[in-house]
Amino acid sequence: AQSVTQPDIHITVSEGASLELRCNYSYGATPYLFWYVQSPGQGLQLLLKYFSGDTLVQGIKGFEAEFKRSQSSFNLRKPSVHWSDAAEYFCAVGPYSGAGSYQLTFGKGTKLSVIP
Amino acid sequence: ETGVTQTPRHLVMGMTNKKSLKCEQHLGHNAMYWYKQSAKKPLELMFVYNFKEQTENNSVPSRFSPECPNSSHLFLHLHTLQPEDSALYLCASSQDTGAGTDTQYFGPGTRLTVL
Numbered sequence: 738a739q740s741v742t743q744p745d746i747h748i749t750v751s752e753g754a755s756l757e758l759r760c761n762y763s764y765g766a767t768p769y770l771f772w773y774v775q776s777p778g779q780g781l782q783l784l785l786k787y788f789s790g791d792t793l794v795q796g797i798k799g800f801e802a803e804f805k806r807s808q809s810s811f812n813l814r815k816p817s818v819h820w821s822d823a824a825e826y827f828c829a830v831g832p833y834s835g836a837g838s839y840q841l842t843f844g845k846g847t848k849l850s851v852i853p
Numbered sequence: 854e855t856g857v858t859q860t861p862r863h864l865v866m867g868m869t870n871k872k873s874l875k876c877e878q879h880l881g882h883n884a885m886y887w888y889k890q891s892a893k894k895p896l897e898l899m900f901v902y903n904f905k906e907q908t909e910n911n912s913v914p915s916r917f918s919p920e921c922p923n924s925s926h927l928f929l930h931l932h933t934l935q936p937e938d939s940a941l942y943l944c945a946s947s948q949d950t951g952a953g954t955d956t957q958y959f960g961p962g963t964r965l966t967v968l
Contacts, residue, residue, distance in 0.1 A: 779962075
């Protein structure tokens with residue numbers, strides 16, 4: 738069965754510092770990988786996604802992620818964090834076929850706090 | 854309005870009440886989803902509709918009853934809920950469910966509290 742592990746429940750960084758959020762997955766085939774961000778009181782917004790091709794993926798808000806098949810990882814990075822990046826970040830993997838549709842499996846999330 | 858909207862944003866209900874959550878998408882999508890987000894747990898997929906037909910029911914208790922009258926609207930009818938059902942309920946939509954590459958777009962959620 739597919740699974741997603743985000744080992745860090747909570748990370749705190751200073752504004753302007755670099756950021757890396759970890760994501761490891763277990764999946765039997767070539768995965769589709771996603772990073773979503775959730776600001777307080779909001780739904781999830783897609784940051785970036787990987788389906789195939791270049792393993793370094795650029796997303797919105799200055800984020801990037803690198804797919805490493807050998808490590809089953811898809812870590813999210815940002816070179817310089819802004820206070821507005823404080824939110825919860827979710828990694829997801831798919832697709833897997835349920836009874837009639839493709840579905841995603843989400844990690845538990847990493848909450849990012851930013852110190853001014 | 855654009856994107857995916859959900860109403861109400863907050864709902865408090867007793868265990869004997871009946872209420873409904875509403876989701877509307879303005880993206881021209883054909884697939885809609887209900888997720889439950891509880892503290893300390895991953896997002897749990899509850900139901901999937903594709904072209905108004907329910908394609909997934911992930912062992913959700915019958916006290917949750919979905920309805921999809923058309924591709925733009927999705928409801929979640931609630932009755933005789935339990936306190937452990939308190940959570941953020943998120944609606945999402947995508948082009949359809951036939952390709953794993955479709956991005957899901959989420960609404961802001963309804964924060965449900967069951968007393």
